[in-house]
Amino acid sequence: MYYHGAMYQHDGEDVFVIDAHVHLWDASEENITHDGGEQFIQCFYDYHTTFTPDDRQWDMDEYRKYGQERMVEDLFGNAAADMAIFQPTYLTDFYDEGFNTTEQNAELALEYPERFVLNGTFDPRDGEEGLEYLEELHDTYDIQGVKLYTAEWRGESKGWRLDDEEAFEFLEKCADLGIENVHPHKGPTIRPLNRDAFDVKDVDDAASSFPELNFVVEHVGLPRLDDFCWIAAQEPNVYGGLAVAAPFAQNRPGKFSEILSELLWWLGEDRVLFGSDYAIWNPDWLVETVMEAELTEEHRAEYGVEWDLETKKKVMGENAAELYDIDVEEKKRQFREDEISQQFDLTDHYGEPAAADD
Amino acid sequence: MTDARDTDEAIDRRADAPTRERVREALDDVTDPELDRSIVELEYVDAIEIDDERVTVAFTLPTAWCSPAFAWMMAVDARDGIEALPGVTEARVILREHMHDEEINRGVNERLSFEEAFPDADGGVDAVRAELDEKARIARQYDAVEELLEAGLEPAQIAALRVADVEPADETGDVAAVYLRDRALAVTVPMEPIESYLEKAEATGVVSTPDDALFRTPEGEPIDPESFDLVHRRGRLATVNMSGQGGICDGLREARQQRLAVDD
Numbered sequence: 001m002y003y004h005g006a007m008y009q010h011d012g013e014d015v016f017v018i019d020a021h022v023h024l025w026d027a028s029e030e031n032i033t034h035d036g037g038e039q040f041i042q043c044f045y046d047y048h049t050t051f052t053p054d055d056r057q058w059d060m061d062e063y064r065k066y067g068q069e070r071m072v073e074d075l076f077g078n079a080a081a082d083m084a085i086f087q088p089t090y091l092t093d094f095y096d097e098g099f100n101t102t103e104q105n106a107e108l109a110l111e112y113p114e115r116f117v118l119n120g121t122f123d124p125r126d127g128e129e130g131l132e133y134l135e136e137l138h139d140t141y142d143i144q145g146v147k148l149y150t151a152e153w154r155g156e157s158k159g160w161r162l163d164d165e166e167a168f169e170f171l172e173k174c175a176d177l178g179i180e181n182v183h184p185h186k187g188p189t190i191r192p193l194n195r196d197a198f199d200v201k202d203v204d205d206a207a208s209s210f211p212e213l214n215f216v217v218e219h220v221g222l223p224r225l226d227d228f229c230w231i232a233a234q235e236p237n238v239y240g241g242l243a244v245a246a247p248f249a250q251n252r253p254g255k256f257s258e259i260l261s262e263l264l265w266w267l268g269e270d271r272v273l274f275g276s277d278y279a280i281w282n283p284d285w286l287v288e289t290v291m292e293a294e295l296t297e298e299h300r301a302e303y304g305v306e307w308d309l310e311t312k313k314k315v316m317g318e319n320a321a322e323l324y325d326i327d328v329e330e331k332k333r334q335f336r337e338d339e340i341s342q343q344f345d346l347t348d349h350y351g352e353p354a355a356a357d358d
Numbered sequence: 359m360t361d362a363r364d365t366d367e368a369i370d371r372r373a374d375a376p377t378r379e380r381v382r383e384a385l386d387d388v389t390d391p392e393l394d395r396s397i398v399e400l401e402y403v404d405a406i407e408i409d410d411e412r413v414t415v416a417f418t419l420p421t422a423w424c425s426p427a428f429a430w431m432m433a434v435d436a437r438d439g440i441e442a443l444p445g446v447t448e449a450r451v452i453l454r455e456h457m458h459d460e461e462i463n464r465g466v467n468e469r470l471s472f473e474e475a476f477p478d479a480d481g482g483v484d485a486v487r488a489e490l491d492e493k494a495r496i497a498r499q500y501d502a503v504e505e506l507l508e509a510g511l512e513p514a515q516i517a518a519l520r521v522a523d524v525e526p527a528d529e530t531g532d533v534a535a536v537y538l539r540d541r542a543l544a545v546t547v548p549m550e551p552i553e554s555y556l557e558k559a560e561a562t563g564v565v566s567t568p569d570d571a572l573f574r575t576p577e578g579e580p581i582d583p584e585s586f587d588l589v590h591r592r593g594r595l596a597t598v599n600m601s602g603q604g605g606i607c608d609g610l611r612e613a614r615q616q617r618l619a620v621d622d
Binding site: 039043046047049050051188189196222223224225226229230245248251252255258259262265266 | 392421423425457481486493496576591592594595596598599601602603605606609610612613614617
């Protein structure tokens with residue numbers, strides 16, 4: 001590997017990695033107020049152990065609450081990622097202070113604003129107050145994206161849909177505020193949440209009604225990859241977030257090859273975004289695993305797609321940079337001497353100023 | 359005379375008595391509805407007990423939080439499949455280590471409806487089953503069509519096939535004759551993928567009469583030859599979705615077994 005002293009390189013070329021799906025959560029026992037909170041973190045842990053190499057698995061205590069320092073080290077310490085996007089998951093019915101809120105994420109994001117993108121959220125069931133909260137998040141943190149959890153419990157309600165009339169009001173608000181990136185979680189059922197509330201079909205109507213917004217469907221709809229791809233094929237503003245699919249590369253490489261081939265065939269290389277889902281999986285091994293993954297000869301022939309350097313650069317970073325207006329070259333210059341590069345001795349990693357290009 | 363007749367009946371009863379093999383065969387036809395694979399093949403079945411005319415089956419799913427609706431469907435299908443065997447008067451199922459095992463076991467064994475067993479659920483299982491059956495139908499169509507493409511049929515010929523164009527080619531029923539050009543020509547292919555497709559196509563109601571177009575779009579319409587490739591791609595996608603989810607389930611099941619082994 002080329003870690004330490006060199007940005008992740010592939011065939012000698014730099015690949016700038018934006019991990020588009022990370023969390024800073026607190027599932028400590030003190031913070032859990034509902035059985036659902038314990039079930040939720042246990043279920044996360046099962047996903048963690050299932051798709052993490054044995055020697056990289058965490059124990060349950062460190063998994064419950066890992067803290068800011070560890071997170072910074074996991075993401076940037078060996079330069080697995082260059083930047084990361086926080087995707088909040090509130091779950092305030094289960095966790096006293098929330099599981100992974102924008103405010104919790106902000107503590108770290110504001111310490112290293114050059115390294116993190118901070119996303120907000122909304123819940124249409126909050127009505128007028130919710131709209132105000134969204135505006136407040138925008139005003140306070142200048143958020144450019146929202147993570148949405150349609151299966152979140154709220155009192156008697158076990159979820160909501162993106163094509164609800166109320167949800168449209170919030171999407172309208174996003175459009176007004178210039179919050180362009182909408183990340184609905186559409187993935188595996190997480191105990192104890194209801195499976196049907198992660199149904200992907202509501203994205204269709206929302207995406208065609210708000211062409212000015214980008215809908216990044218997190219977890220590519222698994223286990224509804226078929227519905228997701230079909231919708232994405234028709235809606236140019238629908239993207240796929242690879243979180244959950246990515247770690248297949250580790251112990252289900254054939255399946256990873258197949259799923260990635262489908263995504264590249266239906267969506268193209270410009271609409272797929274890498275995400276680790278940290279701390280479910282850790283970019284400190286996952287980035288390398290995904291970068292080293294190969295499409296099988298059979299799949300390359302069948303789908304006519306490639307997981308080559310150009311595609312990797314887009315999926316691992318450039319596509320997210322495009323959505324979040326990140327100037328990658330400017331970032332590389334900035335990272336030559338930012339705090340994180342100094343802390344982890346990565347200053348060489350971002351190279352000398354390319355004098356010849358100036 | 360009387361004695362002899364009693365003995366004959368006893369022999370008949372023994373011949374009809376359920377065996378583990380027959381029970382397993384009945385369970386072969388029970389699928390995990392999300393993966394469209396047999397619960398036997400998926401190793402969900404832990405134990406089969408036969409007590410004269412009563413059969414008890416125990417099974418465990420990959421996780422404790424597998425959808426209760428899916429668990430319910432598998433339990434009901436196992437119960438009904440076994441009870442359809444000659445010589446079985448009652449089948450009981452025991453779902454183990456599931457967050458809703460009590461409700462499911464009680465509901466299925468006391469013959470309640472899903473709504474009765476889960477008063478809080480926000481919908482019955484019928485709609486879920488119909489949707490998953492439709493996905494299974496699309497995936498099975500892909501496999502059947504692949505077989506026909508391999509045998510040299512043209513997309514337009516495949517799109518034009520009617521149900522009546524496929525017949526068993528011989529007495530074994532293992533080979534299908536597919537008739538083309540107003541029956542002027544027949545091509546033979548393995549029957550299994552086509553039969554398996556037809557089973558779901560009939561269950562989902564997309565085909566019902568011999569004159570119906572055999573293959574359909576995911577929406578259930580006959581296929582316009584122009585869009586054949588796209589429809590076939592969507593079928594492929596349905597198989598990838600199922601096997602991808604199968605990968606998640608397999609992984610979770612392995613992790614769970616390791617954990618249970620450690621706990622022991």
